[in-house]
Amino acid sequence: TNGLVKGINETTFGVGVNIKREDIAVITARLDKVNSLNNENEKYFNDENDISDYAFSSVKKLSALGVINGTPDGYFNPHKTATRAEVCQIIINLLNKL
Numbered sequence: 001t002n003g004l005v006k007g008i009n010e011t012t013f014g015v016g017v018n019i020k021r022e023d024i025a026v027i028t029a030r031l032d033k034v035n036s037l038n039n040e041n042e043k044y045f046n047d048e049n050d051i052s053d054y055a056f057s058s059v060k061k062l063s064a065l066g067v068i069n070g071t072p073d074g075y076f077n078p079h080k081t082a083t084r085a086e087v088c089q090i091i092i093n094l095l096n097k098l
Contacts, residue, residue: 004030022055022078024087025068028094029058037097039064045076052078067093 004027007013028034043063045051051059059076062068068090070076 018081020079021068021076021082021086022051022059024082024090025058025062026055028067028090029061031094033098034061034065034067034094037065040066043070044074045070046074047076047078050078051076062090065097067097 008017039061041064042060045059045063048056055078059068059078063070063076068076
């Protein structure tokens with residue numbers, strides 16, 4: 001209803017499919033309050049070229065806000081399955097910004 005989660009494509013929602021890290025970024029970036037936050041520092045990831053076009057601006061926005069982070073060695077791992085712990089950390093980081 002609010003357009004946060006749109007599914008995989010026009011005909012497939014993706015029930016039972018693990019969610020990728022880049023997709024969590026897209027969903028989080030669709031929250032209205034995210035657009036009102038000020039960027040801190042733009043971060044660069046060693047694997048930025050692997051981030052899908054549809055997710056690139058969301059990943060960059062949330063990383064600049066400090067809501068999402070990469071690995072200690074500088075990778076985002078966009079196609080890796082997001083763990084519950086990673087999603088919880090994103091929510092905590094976002095709530096701390098609001």
